[in-house]
Amino acid sequence: MKISHKVIIFSNLVLAGVSVGIMQNNAKADTATSDNQTAQVAQVQAATATESTATVSANAADTQTSSSDELTATQVQAPQANVQAATDANTQAGEQPTDQPIATKIDGGVVTVGNQQASLYDGNGNKLSVSIAPNSGWITDQKLSTQAGDTYYRVSTDAYANGNDVTLTFGNNKSGVVRVKGWGAKTYNRNDSGFSDASNGNLAANTSWQFNKTNDLNGITYYQVGTNLWINSNDATDAPAYSNPAGWLQIHNTQIQPEGTVGYDLYNGVEGIKVYLVRKLFGYSNSHTIYDGNVINSVRSFQAKAGLPVTGVTDLATWKAMGYSEDSWYGIDSYIAPLLTNENSSRSDHIEAMITQAKKYIGQPWVSGAASSPDYGVDCSGLVTQAMYAAGIDPSPVGSIQHAQPGHEWNSRDMWADWRMPHIAASQRQRGDLVFFTDPSTGIIWHVGILLDANTMIDSWPGTVGTSSIYSGKGNIAGYARVFS
Known part of the structure; x- marks a missing residue:
């Protein structure tokens, strides 16, 4: 100029x-x-x-x-x-x-x-x-x-x-996955005045593409899927391939994070894997993995000998003095199963992700109040919680950390009562549904498993995690609930 x-x-x-x-x-x-x-x-x-x-x-x-x-x-x-x-x-x-x-x-x-x-x-x-x-x-x-x-x-x-x-x-810097609709997607180039036909032909129907930018123009969203190559919302969508209806537990397409205090202390009434390891250190049975009076007294004696404050509470300093690592103190609490699904996952994909995660625990011991990684044992609701995490479902307020806290051992009861997992008729049960059992003597919910088929489940029962018939004497069947619609 x-x-x-x-x-x-x-x-x-x-x-x-x-x-x-x-x-x-x-x-x-x-x-x-x-x-x-x-x-x-x-x-x-x-x-x-x-x-x-x-x-x-x-x-x-x-x-x-x-x-x-x-x-x-x-x-x-x-x-x-x-x-x-x-x-x-x-x-x-x-x-x-x-x-x-x-x-x-x-x-x-x-x-x-x-x-x-x-x-x-x-x-x-x-x-x-x-x-x-x-x-x-x-x-x-x-x-x-x-x-x-x-x-x-x-x-x-x-x-x-x-x-x-x-x-x-x-456009705006935004990354994600966009899926082409059933008729294919026309491609465009972006220039000063707007979008023009790229003359590159259509992207194939029902294919998925990574995008790194979006541009809203005249009420249409464009997705950049290549160097100045765009498709728009008339032909594609970044909405997930599958989602649960309103009112159901909703699906997360990003990694779920732990909820609660990561690195919580152990005190009277706490359960879970850290309690399991402390009880094991002092030679106590884990028929019921609870931080009780016997454990508290043993911890007090240990703390006195180690020159630590004698509280009976296992904190990080006491944990490390017991020979356990600081990483395990936080790592046991913070474990959330890696997400095995994404925006392109179908209903079947979500169900298979849940079952895949559950199978990783097969052979591990039953541990009351436990819902951590496959390196350790879990109880029945802890197994279901981690399986849900892998499939993109956060059942909060039920959670892996919450499960170990006093008063939350029986999360199977909370799951049965959760209206976001609707109950279904026995005749409609299928793979991926949850099956619930009651204590024959009280009629109260006390067990849950994940159906592999109409008559087989994967569950954690005192002893070990494994597969079994739903008619294997683990209580009376209360009914079935559906996680994915």
């Missing part, structure tokens, strides 16, 4: 609603955020020069300027830029530009500054002393193209960045 010696705003370069008095009191820079491209909000403030103020008329022919040494100063304040800006003082009244740039509207563009700060120019090519910060992103709504082949992008009312100093991109 040739630097002019007269400040002129061409009316065809001014968007509707943008003030043409840009050299007066203030003008606000429009910036935006694009996830990893952090767009910074800049406030453009005008400070009037001491003797006279340059003004710009909406009518280019009537534009007048003050002397070249007394133009209005501007300042851009941004997180990485705070510099006093003034228009380049090489304008002189009466001289007409010889290279009028061509303005093109840009829909949804973002320009990102490189590793060096980028200078700004006004609409006539006059270099401003203001610069925008390195590695910052700015919304742009207009491109100026000069006869000399230069390109400038508007980032404020009358402030343009040179195309050599910035990179123009479109």
Whole structure:
């Protein structure tokens, strides 16, 4: 852009609603955020020069300027830029530009500054002393193209960045998986004015693609699945292939995190794997894995001999003095089965993930209140909890840490009472459903297993984790509940 010696705003370069008095009191820079491209909000403030103020008329022919040494100063304040800006003082009244740039509207563009700060120019090519910060992103709504082949992008009312100093991109940084619908997906390229046919043919129906950007335009969402190759929400969706109905336990497509205190102390009434190991250290039976009075007394004696505070509570210091590692103190508590499903998983995939995780515990001992990793034993509801985690189901408030706390040993009862897993008729039971049993003497729920078929389950029963018939004498069958609709 040739630097002019007269400040002129061409009316065809001014968007509707943008003030043409840009050299007066203030003008606000429009910036935006694009996830990893952090767009910074800049406030453009005008400070009037001491003797006279340059003004710009909406009518280019009537534009007048003050002397070249007394133009209005501007300042851009941004997180990485705070510099006093003034228009380049090489304008002189009466001289007409010889290279009028061509303005093109840009829909949804973002320009990102490189590793060096980028200078700004006004609409006539006059270099401003203001610069925008390195590695910052700015919304742009207009491109100026000069006869000399230069390109400038508007980032404020009358402030343009040179195309050599910035990179123009479109859309928001967002990653995920998009699935093509049954008729295939047309492909598009993104340009300044929007999307155009890429002429690459369609992506195959019912295929899945990783995307790294989205761009919403005219009520349609576009997904970038290749280098400037996009498909849109008319032909594809990032919604999961399967989801449970409203009111059911909902499916998570990201790794579920532990809920509760990771690294909890052991005190009266606590159960689970850490209690199991402490009881084992002192030679106690694990027919019922509970931190009881006998364990408390043994811990007190141990603490006294080890020079630790005699509390009877096993904390991290006592745990380590017993010879166990700090990693195990937290690792036992924090284990959540790795997610084995994703957005593309079908109902069958979720059921198989649940059963796959449960099978990892086969042969491990039954441990009351335990719901940790396959390195250790579990009880019946602990097994089901970890199996659900692997399939993307969080049964909270039932949880792996909660299960070990006093009063929560019988999570099978809480699962049976959870209306988010609807009860089903015995005639409708199938693989992946839960089967519940009652204590024959009380009629109260006391056991749960995962159906492998109509008559076989995987469960943890005092002794070990394994598979067995649902008619193997583990109580009276109370009924069945469905995790996946």
